[in-house]
Amino acid sequence: MSSPNQELASYRASCHCGAVTFTIRTPSLSDHQVDRCDCSICSRNGYLLIHLKRADVDFHTDLNNMVSYSFGDKGGAHKFCPRCGSSAMVEFNENEDSELWINVRLIQGIDLQKLNYKDLDGKMMQPIYKAPQIATTPDQSSTPSAVSNFKRYNANCHCGTVTYTIHIPSLSDHQANSCNCSICSLNGYLLVYPERQDVVFYSGYDHLSDYAFGTKMVTHKFCPTCGSSIMIDCNGFAPVGVDPLAINVRMIQDIDLNKLKFRYTDGKNLF
Ligand SMILES: [Zn+2]
Numbered sequence: 095m096s097s098p099n100q101e102l103a104s105y106r107a108s109c110h111c112g113a114v115t116f117t118i119r120t121p122s123l124s125d126h127q128v129d130r131c132d133c134s135i136c137s138r139n140g141y142l143l144i145h146l147k148r149a150d151v152d153f154h155t156d157l158n159n160m161v162s163y164s165f166g167d168k169g170g171a172h173k174f175c176p177r178c179g180s181s182a183m184v185e186f187n188e189n190e191d192s193e194l195w196i197n198v199r200l201i202q203g204i205d206l207q208k209l210n211y212k213d214l215d216g217k218m219m220q221p222i223y224k225a226p227q228i229a230t231t232p233d234q235s236s237t238p239s240a241v242s243n244f245k246r247y248n249a250n251c252h253c254g255t256v257t258y259t260i261h262i263p264s265l266s267d268h269q270a271n272s273c274n275c276s277i278c279s280l281n282g283y284l285l286v287y288p289e290r291q292d293v294v295f296y297s298g299y300d301h302l303s304d305y306a307f308g309t310k311m312v313t314h315k316f317c318p319t320c321g322s323s324i325m326i327d328c329n330g331f332a333p334v335g336v337d338p339l340a341i342n343v344r345m346i347q348d349i350d351l352n353k354l355k356f357r358y359t360d361g362k363n364l365f
């Protein structure tokens with residue numbers, strides 16, 4: 095947070111679809127440490143947080159445009175856009191002198207590679223998050239490929255409404271894609287690309303919200319209760335004979351994002 099004599103810079107921020115916009119006043123982001131926490135909600139929803147006084151945030155759209163999601167001891171309300179799923183901030187109470195924790199992913203024109211991060215071990219914070227059990231019978235009649243080196247990963251959105259399994263080669267052997275295009279960067283996608291049949295939904299698929307933009311060729315799917323971005327359905331727009339889904343590895347139960355191998359795509363300049 096700012097001290098009285100520090101010069102403040104203004105940054106405009108918005109969710110991906112633009113339904114939520116605000117301006118923050120803060121010391122230059124190059125002087126900030128941005129919290130990168132591995133707790134259940136930060137790692138799933140891709141939060142990169144700075145702490146601001148509420149008075150240093152001007153909303154250009156109604157705060158009520160966002161959905162609030164709380165869990166556990168209900169210490170904070172996690173706010174995200176119901177149209178595009180971008181997680182915007184964490185609010186602790188509505189007092190004027192309270193803090194808002196702002197997700198810097200929403201700051202327009204930000205280069206996430208250039209920020210200074212402070213890694214926080216939130217995973218061990220009480221109460222420890224318990225991922226939901228995956229049911230024994232899927233919602234969908236889908237048979238994953240019988241490929242011997244495929245591993246089954248259990249995954250769920252934060253609130254547990256959406257549960258599914260992903261069948262892919264071990265993540266210790268293959269890279270996840272970290273892309274800097276607008277939607278990957280704002281919603282925090284880290285992607286792998288299984289075939290459609292290798293993602294089996296056990297609950298909540300019909301609950302997912304859809305968001306499309308630009309050419310609307312692909313559909314982003316996120317949980318409307320907790321704001322977790324689950325996947326991008328390529329809707330068959332892929333090489334002939336392939337029908338992949340782009341699946342966000344952040345949802346995989348007990349995943350350690352620090353141990354993954356990544357390849358980096360310069361989507362900002364490609365798409
Ligand atoms: Zn939005």
Ligand SMILES: [Zn+2]
Pocket residue numbers: 251252253254255256317318319320321322
């Ligand atoms: Zn959810």
